[in-house]
Amino acid sequence: MWNSPGGLAALEYNTEALTGPAEPEFLRIKLAAPGQKAAFLQESGHTIRKTSLGRSELPRFVKRESNGDTYVSNVPMVDQGAKGYCVVASCQRLFGYLGIPCDQHEMAQIAGSDADRGTSPMAMEEALKKIDSRFKVNFKPLAYRLRGGGLGVPSGTRLIDVNQAKFQKSIQDYTSKGVPLLWALQLGIYPEVPQISLQAGGGHMRLILGINAEKGELIFTDSWGAGHEIKRMKISDAFQATLALYVIEPKEY
Template sequence: MTNVPIRALDALASENIWQITTDQFQQHFEKIGLQWLSEKRDQARFFGPGLSLWQGQLKVTEAIVNFSSEGQPNRISLSIFNRGDSDSEFVNREKFEALVESHRTKIGQILAVSSTERGKDKTSAVAAEGYVWVKPPTAYLLEYSFQREVKSRDLPFRPEFIRLLMAPVPKTGTTPGGGAVAAKASSVTKDSLATNLKREENGDVVIANVPMVDQGPKGYCAVATAERVFKYYGIPVDQHEMAQVADSSSDGGTSPAKMYEALNKLEGRLRVRVRVIENWDYKTFMDMVGDYNKEAKRADKREVSAAPRGGTIYIDEIYGAMDGEVLKTSRIGRDRSGFGKFQRSITGLVDQGIPVMWGVMLGLLPEPEIPQASGGHMRLIIGYNLKTNEFLYTDSWGAEHALKRMPIANAYTMTTGIYYMEPMK
């Protein structure tokens, strides 16, 4: 058995954590895998084996540290268990509740402070439950969530997450379960979003200030993309909450239909509107396959079959058998109006400061090195350049994927869906 090096996060619980600078934070933590999620250094991430707090007493899968505009930590989230990164196969309700209780007891013993049961947070995306400790200068919230068993709908019990949230004790005396870290409806107005737009001399028009998220190795691209949009609107909803609502899986990702349904469920609570510009549709897909085969025949390339097997159409396989250049010619050449609408819709949203949730099929056309080589994926379009005929986009894989560009024709070719959210007011 390979020994995993201990990566101690103990300094996150020190009394001066809320006063240190980003430079001091960098100096202290760079040796244990500190990852900045943006060039602004407003979020730091630790991920992987060996992470722990309080001299190894609390094992951690992931830690996210948020920094204020003044450059000091103001919120820390420690993932103790989550369905995407943890082994949840054998965790039934009894074991999950025992796991929560053991951590509640352990944290209480470490802090030597009694906890207060917060109950369900009905302002969050999933109405998570939690326990609160206040030991100045820090307030702690142990928060957890699970999918209840519903026998009438054939839904089994499913554990979702356990996390420890930390924040400085507010001067008002509220706790992390109150104003410090709880999810809330957007306070951003639609009219204010355009102030995030930057227009560069080279023709780039790009939305600044879209937070980065690193989904890690799991198939959480859709829910990680949603998290970034929510945070851009000032709503602290994370990918693990969205994974519960959207029924995401670590290896299978999120179906577009369930993602759209999940976002619609949250419209009223979080005060956002969800809109579809383009969605997967059986007839449209089959028409695209027909157009592709006509162009493939003309170009002396192999045609593809979209015939179902056992009543199922395997979309990834069909796309995987296509030649990307042939598909590009067939899509644009046979649907010029659709291509024009695609470009106008996205540039119009970017001009309003609204990022576009962009469903794509990877592997059709060459891209710079990315963690996922093929298959369905979701990313954000955050800009455009009409001088170079490019869209500017970002993937939820960390700072090095914050801003990339692609010819608009290539973007249209690989598109499988386009969605956006906007504040209600």
């Protein structure tokens, strides 16, 4: 980090670049004006960070449209690019929504993500357990399906057996309070709108934003940049495709 009368700067990179033969996974420089020192230090991880939004503040981000859509708005977009970072990119978007300054590259280091193979949700779960107290959030798995493969969810691991009605109710309960959900699923099995254009199949993680109960549709978003903010799938299809469902929410009101 550099501090001068003309401004502030910080160079960030993955720690493995200093301890092994591997090339840096990422390099990033942040710049700020002198008057932004406090916010800059917080954003760069040099102060204790916490969520800036409490649970009581989240319902104001819930939109209720005349067509029956009820969903969480104001979730920032992140483009994971060509890397298998769907899990950490989804977490970055969720953390950004909650006001937590942590990006997908930092999360990838914590979770042990691989740029080609991605992140196991089990590894991400362990990583989130480590940081939930630091960021004043609660992390909880809501459901696992008895299904092998895909995103590394092993058959029978801490299975919470849910039917479609409970699946839908959990989504409605959380998203109506302004809490998006992390959703691990198998792609390419059921139709969705718009159609998948980047990843045609395999394990994936995305954010569930809400539901249109009248039409029986799930409203979700992918971390693939512009054009993937609002997408839809039949709730019955989404339930069948689900591998795991997680929630992260602030601890305090």
